[in-house]
Amino acid sequence: xxxxxxxxxxxxxxxxxxxxxxxxxxxxxxxxxxxxxxxxxxxxxxxxxxxxxxxxxxxxxxxxxxxxxxxxxxxxxxxxxxxxxxxxxxxxxxxxxxxxxxxxxxxxxxxxxxxxxxxxxxxxxxxxxxxxxxxxxxxxxxxxxxxxxxxxxxxxxxxxxxxxxxxxxxxxxxxxxxxxxxxxxxxxxxxxxxxxxxxxxxxxxxxxxxxxxxxx
Amino acid sequence: xxxxxxxxxxxxxxxxxxxxxxxxxxxxxxxxxxxxxxxxxxxxxxxxxxxxxxxxxxxxxxxxxxxxxxxxxxxxxxxxxxxxxxxxxxxxxxxxxxxxxxxxxxxxxxxxxxxxxxxxxxxxxxxxxxxxxxxxxxxxxxxxxxxxxxxxxxxxxxxxxxxxxxxxxxxxxxxxxxxxxxxxxxxxxxxxxxxxxxxxxxxxxxxxxxxxxxx
Amino acid sequence: xxxxxxxxxxxxxxxxxxxxxxxxxxxxxxxxxxxxxxxxxxxxxxxxxxxxxxxxxxxxxxxxxxxxxxxxxxxxxxxxxxxxxxxxxxxxxxxxxxxxxxxxxxxxxxxxxxxxxxxxxxxxxxxxxxxxxxxxxxxxxxxxxxxxxxxxxxxxxxxxxxxxxxxxxxxxxxxxxxxxxxxxxxxxxxxxxxxxxxxxxxxxxxxxxxxxxxxxxxxxxxxxxxxxxxxxxxxxxxxxxxxxxxxxxxxxxxxxxxxx
Numbered sequence: 001x002x003x004x005x006x007x008x009x010x011x012x013x014x015x016x017x018x019x020x021x022x023x024x025x026x027x028x029x030x031x032x033x034x035x036x037x038x039x040x041x042x043x044x045x046x047x048x049x050x051x052x053x054x055x056x057x058x059x060x061x062x063x064x065x066x067x068x069x070x071x072x073x074x075x076x077x078x079x080x081x082x083x084x085x086x087x088x089x090x091x092x093x094x095x096x097x098x099x100x101x102x103x104x105x106x107x108x109x110x111x112x113x114x115x116x117x118x119x120x121x122x123x124x125x126x127x128x129x130x131x132x133x134x135x136x137x138x139x140x141x142x143x144x145x146x147x148x149x150x151x152x153x154x155x156x157x158x159x160x161x162x163x164x165x166x167x168x169x170x171x172x173x174x175x176x177x178x179x180x181x182x183x184x185x186x187x188x189x190x191x192x193x194x195x196x197x198x199x200x201x202x203x204x205x206x207x208x209x210x211x212x213x214x215x216x
Numbered sequence: 217x218x219x220x221x222x223x224x225x226x227x228x229x230x231x232x233x234x235x236x237x238x239x240x241x242x243x244x245x246x247x248x249x250x251x252x253x254x255x256x257x258x259x260x261x262x263x264x265x266x267x268x269x270x271x272x273x274x275x276x277x278x279x280x281x282x283x284x285x286x287x288x289x290x291x292x293x294x295x296x297x298x299x300x301x302x303x304x305x306x307x308x309x310x311x312x313x314x315x316x317x318x319x320x321x322x323x324x325x326x327x328x329x330x331x332x333x334x335x336x337x338x339x340x341x342x343x344x345x346x347x348x349x350x351x352x353x354x355x356x357x358x359x360x361x362x363x364x365x366x367x368x369x370x371x372x373x374x375x376x377x378x379x380x381x382x383x384x385x386x387x388x389x390x391x392x393x394x395x396x397x398x399x400x401x402x403x404x405x406x407x408x409x410x411x412x413x414x415x416x417x418x419x420x421x422x423x424x425x426x427x428x429x430x431x
Numbered sequence: 432x433x434x435x436x437x438x439x440x441x442x443x444x445x446x447x448x449x450x451x452x453x454x455x456x457x458x459x460x461x462x463x464x465x466x467x468x469x470x471x472x473x474x475x476x477x478x479x480x481x482x483x484x485x486x487x488x489x490x491x492x493x494x495x496x497x498x499x500x501x502x503x504x505x506x507x508x509x510x511x512x513x514x515x516x517x518x519x520x521x522x523x524x525x526x527x528x529x530x531x532x533x534x535x536x537x538x539x540x541x542x543x544x545x546x547x548x549x550x551x552x553x554x555x556x557x558x559x560x561x562x563x564x565x566x567x568x569x570x571x572x573x574x575x576x577x578x579x580x581x582x583x584x585x586x587x588x589x590x591x592x593x594x595x596x597x598x599x600x601x602x603x604x605x606x607x608x609x610x611x612x613x614x615x616x617x618x619x620x621x622x623x624x625x626x627x628x629x630x631x632x633x634x635x636x637x638x639x640x641x642x643x644x645x646x647x648x649x650x651x652x653x654x655x656x657x658x659x660x661x662x663x664x665x666x667x668x669x670x671x672x673x674x675x676x677x678x679x680x681x682x683x684x685x686x687x688x689x690x691x
Contacts, residue, residue: 062374182290196277
């Protein structure tokens with residue numbers, strides 16, 4: 001039994017690399033779109049309706065269905081993308097919808113008075129955003145962003161459905177080849193939970209480092 | 217394509233029914249387990265609250281996909297053979313219980329301890345204080361996040377397609393393999409999910425308003 | 432004074448919170464009809480003492496007797512053991528308590544707040560309970576607010592409802608834990624008026640307060656605490672005019688400076 005299991009861990013860890021890569025890429029890809037969506041709320045009627053529609057769809061439908069729609073729809077656009085790229089794209093579109101809520105709440109949390117003070121001191125809108133609002137908003141949003149990254153790691157397990165060799169897919173392969181699904185899936189579960197815990201730890205570390213600089 | 221759609225209608229209907237019933241059962245199981253877990257979390261006895269706390273934190277990081285694989289494919293290894301439907305309900309139930317436990321625990325904690333002390337001083341038994349002071353307030357506090365979690369579980373029910381349950385997502389796959397129209401079935405199914413989610417959201421708002429007026 | 436019976440008696444009361452000793456040996460007798468104010472700086476143990484009288488905080492040493500019965504602990508041949516919930520509720524029955532943060536139940540109307548205990552605990556039928564409830568609300572000047580919700584009331588009104596709620600079950604003694612500390616200054620007066628009226632009716636009252644004016648004029652006894660001990664006690668006017676201890680003198684001085 002030990003012999004077969006010693007094959008499992010390297011395979012799972014190999015899948016883990018893909019899982020983390022896909023999740024991280026999706027998070028980073030989705031961030032600019034999320035920011036746009038968050039700011040669109042302050043825009044004109046058309047912009048607001050478009051973003052509301054986007055949010056409603058991407059938050060109101062299952063991720064698996066979204067994945068499959070993107071995967072099968074891309075060829076119609078003439079794009080022949082690797083499954084892993086299509087999967088990352090779908091996850092990015094999904095996380096953008098959830099991240100936009102986080103950004104919206106984070107920006108709202110900054111007292112309006114600070115923007116007015118900046119205006120009076122001659123700062124441009126862009127400068128105010130970069131130097132006044134964004135740094136503070138980031139601190140406020142950090143826990144929620146860590147949560148979203150943790151959710152992404154969990155959701156990424158679905159890309160195994162479109163044959164991307166992430167950790168979940170590797171687990172399936174190992175379960176089939178070792179005939180010990182219980183141990184394999186349990187191990188994979190432990191790994192997923194461990195990743196989530198590591199993310200939480202990283203988040204705490206960043207929070208503490210940011211707090212040092214402020215001294216509030 | 218329209219005639220194809222009409223002939224697929226019964227398939228969509230059965231998929232929808234399966235999604236609705238398995239979600240409902242999964243939510244109910246989740247809530248039931250969640251209540252027990254929440255009570256355990258509030259226990260002053262460490263050997264009760266600690267294992268439960270570990271379970272809640274564990275299920276936070278566990279993807280439903282793997283939980284289902286474990287139950288459905290791993291179960292037979294030690295004699296537990298479940299059909300996809302039951303495995304799906306159990307999976308949803310165990311997966312979602314942790315979040316409900318947190319929601320219920322937070323809801324009860326939010327009731328000010330002083331109100332319980334006032335009840336004690338006025339002679340109410342712990343049972344009476346729970347029924348008349350804690351429970352009504354906790355109910356109002358836990359309803360919005362509970363609706364949110366219920367909606368999440370409905371969306372997550374699409375994952376049950378990976379253990380071959382013939383719910384909406386699986387049905388879309390089946391139809392696309394028959395008709396070779398790939399995007400339409402999934403879009404249709406997306407719309408159906410969206411409709412369920414929207415209805416639950418509206419229900420949630422309505423209930424929130426009703427409870428707010430009473431409470 | 433006519434023969435005075437003891438309502439609450441305290442002997443050698445001690446309480447520790449971990450390493451810290453909060454109550455360091457308190458001896459006190461509260462007689463029927465007393466209006467006793469407990470004053471002192473923050474951290475002196477005033478609230479802990481009051482809460483120990485009702486066993487809302489479990490004391491570690493000494494004993495507290497409420498109307499002849501020890502509260503919280505039961506003496507057995509093997510030592511002391513905690514009282515069961517039912518017995519504790521029974522010993523507590525003659526006591527009423529008013530909290531700093533009122534602790535009204537926000538999901539019920541004012542009249543339901545006042546009558547809940549009567550109906551659930553004392554088995555009084557709803558109609559009779561409401562009659563008593565409205566009478567109590569009238570006593571505190573809030574008869575018109577019976578069907579309102581607590582969140583529509585001001586702080587002073589909420590505290591008066593809390594007093595009515597405690598009075599409805601006819602306590603023999605009332606404990607007040609800084610009843611006006613959480614109130615805006617202009618709302619303090621309405622609550623103190625109700626308390627003064629209660630005192631004039633002969634209710635036995637133990638009040639932890641920072642309101643020196645109330646202590647000076649409405650109380651017949653004042654206890655000054657510092658560092659978990661009773662430093663000085665006696666009738667308020669002579670005590671305030673000529674404090675015997677340095678600490679009380681300093682305490683009164685800071686109060687006089689603030690009052691001006």
